[in-house]
Amino acid sequence: MALTERKALDLWRRAMCSYVRTSDGDMTARQKxxxxxxxxxxxxxxxxxxxxxxNLAKPAVTRAIDALEKIGFVRRQKDQNDLRSVILERTVEGMDWLRDYAGLIVAAEAGEDVGRPMVDRKTAAA
Amino acid sequence: MALTERKALDLWRRAMCSYVRTSDGDMTARQKxxxxxxxxxxxxxxxxxxxxxxNLAKPAVTRAIDALEKIGFVRRQKDQNDLRSVILERTVEGMDWLRDYAGLIVAAEAGEDVGRPMVDRKTAAA
DNA sequence: CCGATTCGTTTCATCACCGAATCGGATGAG
DNA sequence: CTCATCCGATTCGGTGATGAAACGAATCGG
Structure with missing residues:
Protein backbone atom coordinates (compact mmCIF):
# COMPACT_ATOMS: atom_id res chain seq x y z
CA MET A 1 0.00 0.00 0.00
CA ALA A 2 1.31 3.42 -0.95
CA LEU A 3 2.56 5.70 1.77
CA THR A 4 0.09 8.50 1.07
CA GLU A 5 -2.75 6.02 1.24
CA ARG A 6 -1.55 4.72 4.55
CA LYS A 7 -1.34 8.26 5.85
CA ALA A 8 -4.79 9.14 4.56
CA LEU A 9 -6.26 6.05 6.20
CA ASP A 10 -4.63 6.86 9.50
CA LEU A 11 -6.00 10.37 9.38
CA TRP A 12 -9.41 8.98 8.63
CA ARG A 13 -9.21 6.43 11.37
CA ARG A 14 -8.22 8.93 14.01
CA ALA A 15 -10.92 11.38 13.03
CA MET A 16 -13.52 8.63 12.84
CA CYS A 17 -12.56 7.24 16.23
CA SER A 18 -12.66 10.68 17.78
CA TYR A 19 -16.09 11.19 16.32
CA VAL A 20 -17.36 7.89 17.69
CA ARG A 21 -15.81 8.55 21.08
CA THR A 22 -17.08 12.05 21.57
CA SER A 23 -20.46 12.19 19.92
CA ASP A 24 -23.54 10.20 20.55
CA GLY A 25 -22.74 8.72 17.18
CA ASP A 26 -25.97 9.53 15.48
CA MET A 27 -25.48 11.05 12.02
CA THR A 28 -25.44 8.69 9.04
CA ALA A 29 -22.80 8.91 6.34
CA ARG A 30 -25.60 9.89 4.02
CA GLN A 31 -26.77 12.64 6.33
CA LYS A 32 -23.25 13.91 6.77
CA ASN A 55 -27.00 9.35 -6.75
CA LEU A 56 -29.82 8.77 -4.29
CA ALA A 57 -33.56 8.33 -4.51
CA LYS A 58 -35.49 11.45 -3.62
CA PRO A 59 -37.27 9.88 -0.62
CA ALA A 60 -33.88 9.05 0.85
CA VAL A 61 -32.91 12.71 0.61
CA THR A 62 -36.21 13.84 2.08
CA ARG A 63 -35.76 11.56 5.06
CA ALA A 64 -32.18 12.69 5.59
CA ILE A 65 -33.38 16.29 5.49
CA ASP A 66 -36.05 15.38 8.03
CA ALA A 67 -33.36 14.12 10.37
CA LEU A 68 -31.14 17.13 9.76
CA GLU A 69 -34.01 19.52 10.31
CA LYS A 70 -34.99 17.70 13.48
CA ILE A 71 -31.57 18.29 15.01
CA GLY A 72 -31.64 21.86 13.75
CA PHE A 73 -28.81 21.74 11.23
CA VAL A 74 -30.89 22.56 8.17
CA ARG A 75 -33.91 24.69 7.36
CA ARG A 76 -36.54 24.19 4.65
CA GLN A 77 -37.50 27.25 2.68
CA LYS A 78 -40.16 27.35 -0.04
CA ASP A 79 -38.90 28.50 -3.40
CA GLN A 80 -41.05 31.50 -4.31
CA ASN A 81 -40.28 31.06 -8.00
CA ASP A 82 -41.56 27.49 -8.01
CA LEU A 83 -43.72 26.52 -5.08
CA ARG A 84 -43.04 22.89 -5.75
CA SER A 85 -39.38 23.27 -4.91
CA VAL A 86 -37.84 23.54 -1.48
CA ILE A 87 -34.60 25.36 -0.85
CA LEU A 88 -32.40 23.77 1.78
CA GLU A 89 -30.43 26.17 3.96
CA ARG A 90 -27.86 25.60 6.66
CA THR A 91 -28.41 27.01 10.13
CA VAL A 92 -26.04 28.64 12.57
CA GLU A 93 -26.32 25.59 14.79
CA GLY A 94 -25.27 23.39 11.90
CA MET A 95 -22.27 25.56 11.22
CA ASP A 96 -21.30 25.39 14.86
CA TRP A 97 -21.29 21.63 14.72
CA LEU A 98 -19.32 21.75 11.51
CA ARG A 99 -16.68 23.89 13.13
CA ASP A 100 -16.27 21.36 15.93
CA TYR A 101 -16.13 18.56 13.39
CA ALA A 102 -13.40 20.42 11.50
CA GLY A 103 -11.47 20.72 14.73
CA LEU A 104 -11.70 16.96 15.10
CA ILE A 105 -10.22 16.41 11.67
CA VAL A 106 -7.49 18.99 12.09
CA ALA A 107 -6.54 17.43 15.41
CA ALA A 108 -6.42 14.03 13.77
CA GLU A 109 -4.25 15.44 11.03
CA ALA A 110 -1.89 16.78 13.67
CA GLY A 111 -1.51 13.23 14.92
CA GLU A 112 -3.40 13.64 18.13
CA ASP A 113 -5.43 10.65 19.13
CA VAL A 114 -8.33 11.85 21.18
CA GLY A 115 -8.96 9.34 23.91
CA ARG A 116 -6.90 6.77 25.72
CA PRO A 117 -4.30 4.42 24.30
CA MET A 118 -5.68 1.33 22.81
CA VAL A 119 -3.50 -1.55 23.94
CA ASP A 120 -5.21 -4.07 26.13
CA ARG A 121 -2.77 -4.94 28.84
CA LYS A 122 -4.03 -8.43 29.53
CA THR A 123 -4.20 -9.61 25.97
CA ALA A 124 -1.10 -7.76 24.86
CA ALA A 125 0.88 -9.45 27.59
CA ALA A 126 -0.12 -12.91 26.42
CA MET B 1 -13.31 29.78 10.11
CA ALA B 2 -9.62 29.08 9.68
CA LEU B 3 -8.32 28.10 6.30
CA THR B 4 -7.02 24.70 7.33
CA GLU B 5 -10.38 23.87 8.85
CA ARG B 6 -12.15 24.89 5.70
CA LYS B 7 -9.78 22.73 3.69
CA ALA B 8 -10.21 19.79 6.03
CA LEU B 9 -13.97 20.06 5.80
CA ASP B 10 -13.89 20.17 2.05
CA LEU B 11 -11.69 17.12 1.92
CA TRP B 12 -14.08 15.36 4.25
CA ARG B 13 -17.08 16.41 2.25
CA ARG B 14 -15.66 15.21 -1.05
CA ALA B 15 -14.61 11.88 0.37
CA MET B 16 -17.92 11.41 2.12
CA CYS B 17 -19.91 12.27 -0.99
CA SER B 18 -17.84 9.90 -3.07
CA TYR B 19 -18.45 7.19 -0.53
CA VAL B 20 -22.20 7.79 -0.55
CA ARG B 21 -22.29 7.93 -4.34
CA THR B 22 -20.34 4.78 -5.01
CA SER B 23 -21.20 2.42 -2.22
CA ASP B 24 -24.49 1.02 -1.18
CA GLY B 25 -23.97 3.12 1.90
CA ASP B 26 -24.01 0.36 4.44
CA MET B 27 -21.21 0.71 7.01
CA THR B 28 -21.90 2.73 10.15
CA ALA B 29 -19.43 5.26 11.50
CA ARG B 30 -19.08 2.98 14.48
CA GLN B 31 -18.35 0.00 12.29
CA LYS B 32 -15.85 1.97 10.26
CA ASN B 55 -16.00 4.52 24.79
CA LEU B 56 -18.72 2.08 23.78
CA ALA B 57 -20.71 -0.58 25.53
CA LYS B 58 -19.49 -4.09 24.88
CA PRO B 59 -22.71 -5.26 23.22
CA ALA B 60 -22.37 -2.43 20.74
CA VAL B 61 -18.92 -3.67 19.81
CA THR B 62 -20.12 -7.26 19.58
CA ARG B 63 -22.88 -6.25 17.18
CA ALA B 64 -20.51 -4.17 15.08
CA ILE B 65 -18.17 -7.15 14.89
CA ASP B 66 -21.12 -9.30 13.86
CA ALA B 67 -21.77 -6.95 10.96
CA LEU B 68 -18.11 -6.79 10.01
CA GLU B 69 -17.76 -10.54 10.16
CA LYS B 70 -20.89 -10.96 8.09
CA ILE B 71 -19.42 -8.93 5.25
CA GLY B 72 -16.13 -10.75 5.67
CA PHE B 73 -13.92 -7.89 6.84
CA VAL B 74 -13.06 -9.34 10.23
CA ARG B 75 -12.46 -12.77 11.72
CA ARG B 76 -13.02 -13.98 15.27
CA GLN B 77 -10.27 -16.07 16.80
CA LYS B 78 -10.35 -17.64 20.25
CA ASP B 79 -7.55 -16.56 22.52
CA GLN B 80 -5.80 -19.77 23.57
CA ASN B 81 -4.38 -18.11 26.68
CA ASP B 82 -7.80 -17.10 27.91
CA LEU B 83 -10.71 -18.90 26.37
CA ARG B 84 -13.06 -16.15 27.42
CA SER B 85 -11.37 -13.66 25.15
CA VAL B 86 -11.77 -13.32 21.42
CA ILE B 87 -9.06 -11.93 19.19
CA LEU B 88 -10.33 -9.85 16.28
CA GLU B 89 -8.35 -10.12 13.07
CA ARG B 90 -8.66 -8.34 9.77
CA THR B 91 -9.13 -10.32 6.58
CA VAL B 92 -7.69 -9.91 3.11
CA GLU B 93 -11.10 -8.87 1.87
CA GLY B 94 -11.25 -6.16 4.49
CA MET B 95 -7.87 -4.86 3.47
CA ASP B 96 -8.98 -4.78 -0.15
CA TRP B 97 -11.91 -2.61 0.76
CA LEU B 98 -9.64 -0.42 2.85
CA ARG B 99 -7.38 0.11 -0.13
CA ASP B 100 -10.30 1.30 -2.23
CA TYR B 101 -11.44 3.53 0.57
CA ALA B 102 -7.98 5.06 0.80
CA GLY B 103 -8.13 5.73 -2.92
CA LEU B 104 -11.34 7.63 -2.36
CA ILE B 105 -9.75 9.84 0.26
CA VAL B 106 -6.61 10.45 -1.77
CA ALA B 107 -8.70 11.38 -4.77
CA ALA B 108 -10.72 13.77 -2.61
CA GLU B 109 -7.49 15.26 -1.31
CA ALA B 110 -6.38 15.82 -4.89
CA GLY B 111 -9.52 17.86 -5.40
CA GLU B 112 -11.33 15.46 -7.65
CA ASP B 113 -15.05 15.38 -7.13
CA VAL B 114 -16.27 11.96 -8.09
CA GLY B 115 -19.62 12.28 -9.78
CA ARG B 116 -21.42 14.98 -11.70
CA PRO B 117 -21.45 18.69 -10.99
CA MET B 118 -23.93 19.73 -8.43
CA VAL B 119 -25.64 22.88 -9.68
CA ASP B 120 -29.29 22.44 -10.37
CA ARG B 121 -29.96 24.25 -13.60
CA LYS B 122 -33.56 25.11 -12.94
CA THR B 123 -33.16 26.42 -9.44
CA ALA B 124 -29.82 28.06 -10.05
CA ALA B 125 -31.32 30.03 -12.92
CA ALA B 126 -34.10 31.42 -10.74
C1' DC C 1 -13.46 -26.60 46.03
C1' DC C 2 -16.42 -22.35 45.74
C1' DG C 3 -17.67 -17.70 45.34
C1' DA C 4 -16.58 -13.51 42.91
C1' DT C 5 -15.06 -11.50 38.79
C1' DT C 6 -14.33 -11.00 33.90
C1' DC C 7 -15.22 -12.13 29.21
C1' DG C 8 -18.20 -11.98 25.14
C1' DT C 9 -22.79 -12.83 23.85
C1' DT C 10 -27.75 -12.80 23.88
C1' DT C 11 -32.22 -11.02 24.79
C1' DC C 12 -35.68 -7.43 24.91
C1' DA C 13 -38.25 -3.47 23.30
C1' DT C 14 -37.60 0.63 20.70
C1' DC C 15 -36.33 3.41 17.08
C1' DA C 16 -34.31 4.90 12.58
C1' DC C 17 -33.38 3.73 8.15
C1' DC C 18 -33.90 1.46 3.67
C1' DG C 19 -36.04 0.86 -1.36
C1' DA C 20 -40.21 0.88 -4.02
C1' DA C 21 -44.49 2.57 -4.99
C1' DT C 22 -47.74 6.18 -4.55
C1' DC C 23 -49.57 10.69 -3.37
C1' DG C 24 -51.23 15.63 -3.75
C1' DG C 25 -49.86 19.99 -5.24
C1' DA C 26 -47.65 23.14 -8.61
C1' DT C 27 -46.26 24.01 -13.19
C1' DG C 28 -46.05 24.06 -18.14
C1' DA C 29 -47.63 22.83 -22.87
C1' DG C 30 -51.26 22.43 -26.15
C1' DC D 1 -59.27 24.59 -19.54
C1' DT D 2 -56.96 19.96 -19.76
C1' DC D 3 -53.61 16.78 -19.56
C1' DA D 4 -48.84 15.49 -18.88
C1' DT D 5 -44.93 16.40 -16.16
C1' DC D 6 -42.26 17.50 -12.25
C1' DC D 7 -41.41 18.23 -7.26
C1' DG D 8 -41.27 16.83 -2.59
C1' DA D 9 -43.57 14.11 0.82
C1' DT D 10 -45.74 10.00 2.48
C1' DT D 11 -46.79 5.26 2.94
C1' DC D 12 -45.59 0.37 3.04
C1' DG D 13 -43.05 -3.82 4.62
C1' DG D 14 -38.71 -5.21 5.99
C1' DT D 15 -34.04 -4.77 7.91
C1' DG D 16 -30.67 -3.35 11.08
C1' DA D 17 -28.82 -0.59 14.95
C1' DT D 18 -29.60 1.01 19.70
C1' DG D 19 -29.12 0.93 25.12
C1' DA D 20 -30.07 -1.76 29.19
C1' DA D 21 -30.25 -5.95 31.48
C1' DA D 22 -29.20 -10.67 32.04
C1' DC D 23 -26.80 -14.80 30.39
C1' DG D 24 -23.32 -18.92 30.23
C1' DA D 25 -18.60 -19.91 30.17
C1' DA D 26 -13.95 -19.24 31.79
C1' DT D 27 -10.78 -17.61 35.17
C1' DC D 28 -9.01 -16.09 39.52
C1' DG D 29 -8.85 -15.64 44.58
C1' DG D 30 -9.17 -17.55 49.06
Missing amino acids: AIFMTIALQPGPHTVRGLAADL | AIFMTIALQPGPHTVRGLAADL
Missing part, protein backbone atom coordinates in the same frame (compact mmCIF):
# COMPACT_ATOMS: atom_id res chain seq x y z
CA ALA A 33 -22.65 14.03 3.03
CA ILE A 34 -25.93 15.86 2.45
CA PHE A 35 -25.40 18.32 5.25
CA MET A 36 -21.84 19.10 4.28
CA THR A 37 -22.89 19.65 0.70
CA ILE A 38 -25.60 22.06 1.79
CA ALA A 39 -23.29 23.80 4.21
CA LEU A 40 -20.15 24.02 2.12
CA GLN A 41 -21.21 24.05 -1.52
CA PRO A 42 -22.57 27.17 -3.21
CA GLY A 43 -25.87 27.57 -4.92
CA PRO A 44 -29.42 26.96 -3.79
CA HIS A 45 -29.82 23.33 -2.87
CA THR A 46 -32.90 21.28 -3.60
CA VAL A 47 -33.97 17.74 -2.85
CA ARG A 48 -33.79 16.70 -6.47
CA GLY A 49 -30.40 18.40 -6.91
CA LEU A 50 -28.92 16.55 -3.97
CA ALA A 51 -30.54 13.31 -5.06
CA ALA A 52 -29.00 13.64 -8.51
CA ASP A 53 -25.63 14.73 -7.17
CA LEU A 54 -25.32 11.97 -4.62
CA ALA B 33 -14.03 3.18 13.36
CA ILE B 34 -13.88 -0.33 14.78
CA PHE B 35 -12.76 -1.92 11.56
CA MET B 36 -10.09 0.68 10.85
CA THR B 37 -8.76 0.29 14.36
CA ILE B 38 -8.53 -3.46 13.97
CA ALA B 39 -7.00 -3.17 10.53
CA LEU B 40 -4.55 -0.34 11.10
CA GLN B 41 -3.60 -0.41 14.75
CA PRO B 42 -1.10 -2.90 16.18
CA GLY B 43 -1.67 -5.38 18.93
CA PRO B 44 -4.24 -8.08 19.45
CA HIS B 45 -7.68 -6.54 19.52
CA THR B 46 -10.45 -7.64 21.82
CA VAL B 47 -14.04 -6.63 22.32
CA ARG B 48 -13.38 -5.09 25.70
CA GLY B 49 -10.31 -3.29 24.40
CA LEU B 50 -12.23 -1.70 21.56
CA ALA B 51 -15.13 -0.90 23.84
CA ALA B 52 -12.83 0.90 26.27
CA ASP B 53 -10.90 2.63 23.52
CA LEU B 54 -13.95 3.90 21.68
Whole structure:
Protein backbone atom coordinates (compact mmCIF):
# COMPACT_ATOMS: atom_id res chain seq x y z
CA MET A 1 0.00 0.00 0.00
CA ALA A 2 1.31 3.42 -0.95
CA LEU A 3 2.56 5.70 1.77
CA THR A 4 0.09 8.50 1.07
CA GLU A 5 -2.75 6.02 1.24
CA ARG A 6 -1.55 4.72 4.55
CA LYS A 7 -1.34 8.26 5.85
CA ALA A 8 -4.79 9.14 4.56
CA LEU A 9 -6.26 6.05 6.20
CA ASP A 10 -4.63 6.86 9.50
CA LEU A 11 -6.00 10.37 9.38
CA TRP A 12 -9.41 8.98 8.63
CA ARG A 13 -9.21 6.43 11.37
CA ARG A 14 -8.22 8.93 14.01
CA ALA A 15 -10.92 11.38 13.03
CA MET A 16 -13.52 8.63 12.84
CA CYS A 17 -12.56 7.24 16.23
CA SER A 18 -12.66 10.68 17.78
CA TYR A 19 -16.09 11.19 16.32
CA VAL A 20 -17.36 7.89 17.69
CA ARG A 21 -15.81 8.55 21.08
CA THR A 22 -17.08 12.05 21.57
CA SER A 23 -20.46 12.19 19.92
CA ASP A 24 -23.54 10.20 20.55
CA GLY A 25 -22.74 8.72 17.18
CA ASP A 26 -25.97 9.53 15.48
CA MET A 27 -25.48 11.05 12.02
CA THR A 28 -25.44 8.69 9.04
CA ALA A 29 -22.80 8.91 6.34
CA ARG A 30 -25.60 9.89 4.02
CA GLN A 31 -26.77 12.64 6.33
CA LYS A 32 -23.25 13.91 6.77
CA ALA A 33 -22.65 14.03 3.03
CA ILE A 34 -25.93 15.86 2.45
CA PHE A 35 -25.40 18.32 5.25
CA MET A 36 -21.84 19.10 4.28
CA THR A 37 -22.89 19.65 0.70
CA ILE A 38 -25.60 22.06 1.79
CA ALA A 39 -23.29 23.80 4.21
CA LEU A 40 -20.15 24.02 2.12
CA GLN A 41 -21.21 24.05 -1.52
CA PRO A 42 -22.57 27.17 -3.21
CA GLY A 43 -25.87 27.57 -4.92
CA PRO A 44 -29.42 26.96 -3.79
CA HIS A 45 -29.82 23.33 -2.87
CA THR A 46 -32.90 21.28 -3.60
CA VAL A 47 -33.97 17.74 -2.85
CA ARG A 48 -33.79 16.70 -6.47
CA GLY A 49 -30.40 18.40 -6.91
CA LEU A 50 -28.92 16.55 -3.97
CA ALA A 51 -30.54 13.31 -5.06
CA ALA A 52 -29.00 13.64 -8.51
CA ASP A 53 -25.63 14.73 -7.17
CA LEU A 54 -25.32 11.97 -4.62
CA ASN A 55 -27.00 9.35 -6.75
CA LEU A 56 -29.82 8.77 -4.29
CA ALA A 57 -33.56 8.33 -4.51
CA LYS A 58 -35.49 11.45 -3.62
CA PRO A 59 -37.27 9.88 -0.62
CA ALA A 60 -33.88 9.05 0.85
CA VAL A 61 -32.91 12.71 0.61
CA THR A 62 -36.21 13.84 2.08
CA ARG A 63 -35.76 11.56 5.06
CA ALA A 64 -32.18 12.69 5.59
CA ILE A 65 -33.38 16.29 5.49
CA ASP A 66 -36.05 15.38 8.03
CA ALA A 67 -33.36 14.12 10.37
CA LEU A 68 -31.14 17.13 9.76
CA GLU A 69 -34.01 19.52 10.31
CA LYS A 70 -34.99 17.70 13.48
CA ILE A 71 -31.57 18.29 15.01
CA GLY A 72 -31.64 21.86 13.75
CA PHE A 73 -28.81 21.74 11.23
CA VAL A 74 -30.89 22.56 8.17
CA ARG A 75 -33.91 24.69 7.36
CA ARG A 76 -36.54 24.19 4.65
CA GLN A 77 -37.50 27.25 2.68
CA LYS A 78 -40.16 27.35 -0.04
CA ASP A 79 -38.90 28.50 -3.40
CA GLN A 80 -41.05 31.50 -4.31
CA ASN A 81 -40.28 31.06 -8.00
CA ASP A 82 -41.56 27.49 -8.01
CA LEU A 83 -43.72 26.52 -5.08
CA ARG A 84 -43.04 22.89 -5.75
CA SER A 85 -39.38 23.27 -4.91
CA VAL A 86 -37.84 23.54 -1.48
CA ILE A 87 -34.60 25.36 -0.85
CA LEU A 88 -32.40 23.77 1.78
CA GLU A 89 -30.43 26.17 3.96
CA ARG A 90 -27.86 25.60 6.66
CA THR A 91 -28.41 27.01 10.13
CA VAL A 92 -26.04 28.64 12.57
CA GLU A 93 -26.32 25.59 14.79
CA GLY A 94 -25.27 23.39 11.90
CA MET A 95 -22.27 25.56 11.22
CA ASP A 96 -21.30 25.39 14.86
CA TRP A 97 -21.29 21.63 14.72
CA LEU A 98 -19.32 21.75 11.51
CA ARG A 99 -16.68 23.89 13.13
CA ASP A 100 -16.27 21.36 15.93
CA TYR A 101 -16.13 18.56 13.39
CA ALA A 102 -13.40 20.42 11.50
CA GLY A 103 -11.47 20.72 14.73
CA LEU A 104 -11.70 16.96 15.10
CA ILE A 105 -10.22 16.41 11.67
CA VAL A 106 -7.49 18.99 12.09
CA ALA A 107 -6.54 17.43 15.41
CA ALA A 108 -6.42 14.03 13.77
CA GLU A 109 -4.25 15.44 11.03
CA ALA A 110 -1.89 16.78 13.67
CA GLY A 111 -1.51 13.23 14.92
CA GLU A 112 -3.40 13.64 18.13
CA ASP A 113 -5.43 10.65 19.13
CA VAL A 114 -8.33 11.85 21.18
CA GLY A 115 -8.96 9.34 23.91
CA ARG A 116 -6.90 6.77 25.72
CA PRO A 117 -4.30 4.42 24.30
CA MET A 118 -5.68 1.33 22.81
CA VAL A 119 -3.50 -1.55 23.94
CA ASP A 120 -5.21 -4.07 26.13
CA ARG A 121 -2.77 -4.94 28.84
CA LYS A 122 -4.03 -8.43 29.53
CA THR A 123 -4.20 -9.61 25.97
CA ALA A 124 -1.10 -7.76 24.86
CA ALA A 125 0.88 -9.45 27.59
CA ALA A 126 -0.12 -12.91 26.42
CA MET B 1 -13.31 29.78 10.11
CA ALA B 2 -9.62 29.08 9.68
CA LEU B 3 -8.32 28.10 6.30
CA THR B 4 -7.02 24.70 7.33
CA GLU B 5 -10.38 23.87 8.85
CA ARG B 6 -12.15 24.89 5.70
CA LYS B 7 -9.78 22.73 3.69
CA ALA B 8 -10.21 19.79 6.03
CA LEU B 9 -13.97 20.06 5.80
CA ASP B 10 -13.89 20.17 2.05
CA LEU B 11 -11.69 17.12 1.92
CA TRP B 12 -14.08 15.36 4.25
CA ARG B 13 -17.08 16.41 2.25
CA ARG B 14 -15.66 15.21 -1.05
CA ALA B 15 -14.61 11.88 0.37
CA MET B 16 -17.92 11.41 2.12
CA CYS B 17 -19.91 12.27 -0.99
CA SER B 18 -17.84 9.90 -3.07
CA TYR B 19 -18.45 7.19 -0.53
CA VAL B 20 -22.20 7.79 -0.55
CA ARG B 21 -22.29 7.93 -4.34
CA THR B 22 -20.34 4.78 -5.01
CA SER B 23 -21.20 2.42 -2.22
CA ASP B 24 -24.49 1.02 -1.18
CA GLY B 25 -23.97 3.12 1.90
CA ASP B 26 -24.01 0.36 4.44
CA MET B 27 -21.21 0.71 7.01
CA THR B 28 -21.90 2.73 10.15
CA ALA B 29 -19.43 5.26 11.50
CA ARG B 30 -19.08 2.98 14.48
CA GLN B 31 -18.35 0.00 12.29
CA LYS B 32 -15.85 1.97 10.26
CA ALA B 33 -14.03 3.18 13.36
CA ILE B 34 -13.88 -0.33 14.78
CA PHE B 35 -12.76 -1.92 11.56
CA MET B 36 -10.09 0.68 10.85
CA THR B 37 -8.76 0.29 14.36
CA ILE B 38 -8.53 -3.46 13.97
CA ALA B 39 -7.00 -3.17 10.53
CA LEU B 40 -4.55 -0.34 11.10
CA GLN B 41 -3.60 -0.41 14.75
CA PRO B 42 -1.10 -2.90 16.18
CA GLY B 43 -1.67 -5.38 18.93
CA PRO B 44 -4.24 -8.08 19.45
CA HIS B 45 -7.68 -6.54 19.52
CA THR B 46 -10.45 -7.64 21.82
CA VAL B 47 -14.04 -6.63 22.32
CA ARG B 48 -13.38 -5.09 25.70
CA GLY B 49 -10.31 -3.29 24.40
CA LEU B 50 -12.23 -1.70 21.56
CA ALA B 51 -15.13 -0.90 23.84
CA ALA B 52 -12.83 0.90 26.27
CA ASP B 53 -10.90 2.63 23.52
CA LEU B 54 -13.95 3.90 21.68
CA ASN B 55 -16.00 4.52 24.79
CA LEU B 56 -18.72 2.08 23.78
CA ALA B 57 -20.71 -0.58 25.53
CA LYS B 58 -19.49 -4.09 24.88
CA PRO B 59 -22.71 -5.26 23.22
CA ALA B 60 -22.37 -2.43 20.74
CA VAL B 61 -18.92 -3.67 19.81
CA THR B 62 -20.12 -7.26 19.58
CA ARG B 63 -22.88 -6.25 17.18
CA ALA B 64 -20.51 -4.17 15.08
CA ILE B 65 -18.17 -7.15 14.89
CA ASP B 66 -21.12 -9.30 13.86
CA ALA B 67 -21.77 -6.95 10.96
CA LEU B 68 -18.11 -6.79 10.01
CA GLU B 69 -17.76 -10.54 10.16
CA LYS B 70 -20.89 -10.96 8.09
CA ILE B 71 -19.42 -8.93 5.25
CA GLY B 72 -16.13 -10.75 5.67
CA PHE B 73 -13.92 -7.89 6.84
CA VAL B 74 -13.06 -9.34 10.23
CA ARG B 75 -12.46 -12.77 11.72
CA ARG B 76 -13.02 -13.98 15.27
CA GLN B 77 -10.27 -16.07 16.80
CA LYS B 78 -10.35 -17.64 20.25
CA ASP B 79 -7.55 -16.56 22.52
CA GLN B 80 -5.80 -19.77 23.57
CA ASN B 81 -4.38 -18.11 26.68
CA ASP B 82 -7.80 -17.10 27.91
CA LEU B 83 -10.71 -18.90 26.37
CA ARG B 84 -13.06 -16.15 27.42
CA SER B 85 -11.37 -13.66 25.15
CA VAL B 86 -11.77 -13.32 21.42
CA ILE B 87 -9.06 -11.93 19.19
CA LEU B 88 -10.33 -9.85 16.28
CA GLU B 89 -8.35 -10.12 13.07
CA ARG B 90 -8.66 -8.34 9.77
CA THR B 91 -9.13 -10.32 6.58
CA VAL B 92 -7.69 -9.91 3.11
CA GLU B 93 -11.10 -8.87 1.87
CA GLY B 94 -11.25 -6.16 4.49
CA MET B 95 -7.87 -4.86 3.47
CA ASP B 96 -8.98 -4.78 -0.15
CA TRP B 97 -11.91 -2.61 0.76
CA LEU B 98 -9.64 -0.42 2.85
CA ARG B 99 -7.38 0.11 -0.13
CA ASP B 100 -10.30 1.30 -2.23
CA TYR B 101 -11.44 3.53 0.57
CA ALA B 102 -7.98 5.06 0.80
CA GLY B 103 -8.13 5.73 -2.92
CA LEU B 104 -11.34 7.63 -2.36
CA ILE B 105 -9.75 9.84 0.26
CA VAL B 106 -6.61 10.45 -1.77
CA ALA B 107 -8.70 11.38 -4.77
CA ALA B 108 -10.72 13.77 -2.61
CA GLU B 109 -7.49 15.26 -1.31
CA ALA B 110 -6.38 15.82 -4.89
CA GLY B 111 -9.52 17.86 -5.40
CA GLU B 112 -11.33 15.46 -7.65
CA ASP B 113 -15.05 15.38 -7.13
CA VAL B 114 -16.27 11.96 -8.09
CA GLY B 115 -19.62 12.28 -9.78
CA ARG B 116 -21.42 14.98 -11.70
CA PRO B 117 -21.45 18.69 -10.99
CA MET B 118 -23.93 19.73 -8.43
CA VAL B 119 -25.64 22.88 -9.68
CA ASP B 120 -29.29 22.44 -10.37
CA ARG B 121 -29.96 24.25 -13.60
CA LYS B 122 -33.56 25.11 -12.94
CA THR B 123 -33.16 26.42 -9.44
CA ALA B 124 -29.82 28.06 -10.05
CA ALA B 125 -31.32 30.03 -12.92
CA ALA B 126 -34.10 31.42 -10.74
C1' DC C 1 -13.46 -26.60 46.03
C1' DC C 2 -16.42 -22.35 45.74
C1' DG C 3 -17.67 -17.70 45.34
C1' DA C 4 -16.58 -13.51 42.91
C1' DT C 5 -15.06 -11.50 38.79
C1' DT C 6 -14.33 -11.00 33.90
C1' DC C 7 -15.22 -12.13 29.21
C1' DG C 8 -18.20 -11.98 25.14
C1' DT C 9 -22.79 -12.83 23.85
C1' DT C 10 -27.75 -12.80 23.88
C1' DT C 11 -32.22 -11.02 24.79
C1' DC C 12 -35.68 -7.43 24.91
C1' DA C 13 -38.25 -3.47 23.30
C1' DT C 14 -37.60 0.63 20.70
C1' DC C 15 -36.33 3.41 17.08
C1' DA C 16 -34.31 4.90 12.58
C1' DC C 17 -33.38 3.73 8.15
C1' DC C 18 -33.90 1.46 3.67
C1' DG C 19 -36.04 0.86 -1.36
C1' DA C 20 -40.21 0.88 -4.02
C1' DA C 21 -44.49 2.57 -4.99
C1' DT C 22 -47.74 6.18 -4.55
C1' DC C 23 -49.57 10.69 -3.37
C1' DG C 24 -51.23 15.63 -3.75
C1' DG C 25 -49.86 19.99 -5.24
C1' DA C 26 -47.65 23.14 -8.61
C1' DT C 27 -46.26 24.01 -13.19
C1' DG C 28 -46.05 24.06 -18.14
C1' DA C 29 -47.63 22.83 -22.87
C1' DG C 30 -51.26 22.43 -26.15
C1' DC D 1 -59.27 24.59 -19.54
C1' DT D 2 -56.96 19.96 -19.76
C1' DC D 3 -53.61 16.78 -19.56
C1' DA D 4 -48.84 15.49 -18.88
C1' DT D 5 -44.93 16.40 -16.16
C1' DC D 6 -42.26 17.50 -12.25
C1' DC D 7 -41.41 18.23 -7.26
C1' DG D 8 -41.27 16.83 -2.59
C1' DA D 9 -43.57 14.11 0.82
C1' DT D 10 -45.74 10.00 2.48
C1' DT D 11 -46.79 5.26 2.94
C1' DC D 12 -45.59 0.37 3.04
C1' DG D 13 -43.05 -3.82 4.62
C1' DG D 14 -38.71 -5.21 5.99
C1' DT D 15 -34.04 -4.77 7.91
C1' DG D 16 -30.67 -3.35 11.08
C1' DA D 17 -28.82 -0.59 14.95
C1' DT D 18 -29.60 1.01 19.70
C1' DG D 19 -29.12 0.93 25.12
C1' DA D 20 -30.07 -1.76 29.19
C1' DA D 21 -30.25 -5.95 31.48
C1' DA D 22 -29.20 -10.67 32.04
C1' DC D 23 -26.80 -14.80 30.39
C1' DG D 24 -23.32 -18.92 30.23
C1' DA D 25 -18.60 -19.91 30.17
C1' DA D 26 -13.95 -19.24 31.79
C1' DT D 27 -10.78 -17.61 35.17
C1' DC D 28 -9.01 -16.09 39.52
C1' DG D 29 -8.85 -15.64 44.58
C1' DG D 30 -9.17 -17.55 49.06
